[in-house]
Amino acid sequence: MKMVILDRDGVINRDSDDFVKSPAEWVPIDKSLDAIALFTQAGWKVVVATNQSGLARGLFDMAALNAMHAKMHRLVNQAGGRIDAVLFCPHMADDDCDCRKPRPGMVREIAARFGVKPETLPLIGDSLRDLEAIAELGGQPILVKTGKGGKTLQKGGLPEGTLVFEDLYAAASYLIDRSQ
Incomplete structure (x- = not known):
């Protein structure tokens, strides 16, 4: 089974230093929905793993998070993709x-749910903590320059073997081409 893990904010949708708190604030990054459609149409499973401390901070509630994710699913489906x-x-x-990235709890959970080995998984993110979560388990860290990715790249200290792409679409194209 071909599978990819995606961070959400800064990879699929625009990030905000003030947190993305509502469906109105959840705005897709150019070509990110098309990238997910590429994965889907190539037979890949797509899973999102996202830190959402805005819940604990009281910036939004579960209803708002569910509404943001419903919007994300709807727009991805309209683009021909599936999460x-x-x-x-x-x-x-x-x-x-253990679930907050950079710890690998969410990656372990995804691997267990789908019956795959974590070391076979790529994770596409825009922050060092995304990359560290997959690197700890031997998977493929992939940095995109969208969101906080440009700053992450400038700071350096990326896990060994990290691949870097302009955006999710470029990363998806590379992974799909490499897997065929």
Whole structure:
């Protein structure tokens, strides 16, 4: 089974330093929906793994998060794609949970749910914590320059073997071409 894990904010939709708190604020990045459609049409499973500490901070509630994800699913479906699962961490950084990236809990959960080995998975993100979550388990870290990706690249210190692309569409095209 071919599968990819995507971070959400800064990869699929525009990120905000003030958090994405509502469906109106959830705006897709150019060509990101088309990229997910590419994966889907090439037979890949697409799973989103996202830190959502805005829940713990009280910036939005579960109804708002569900509405954002419903919008994401609807727009992806309209573009010809599919998201097979969305996992999120609702905790703050100091809550010491295993699910908040850079810890690998969500990646482990995804691998267990879909019966795949985590080391076979690519994870596409825009922050160092995304890359560290997959690198710890031996998977393929992929950085996109959208969202916070440009700043992440400038800071350096990326896990060994990290691939870098302009955006999700470029990363999807590369992974799909390489898998055929």
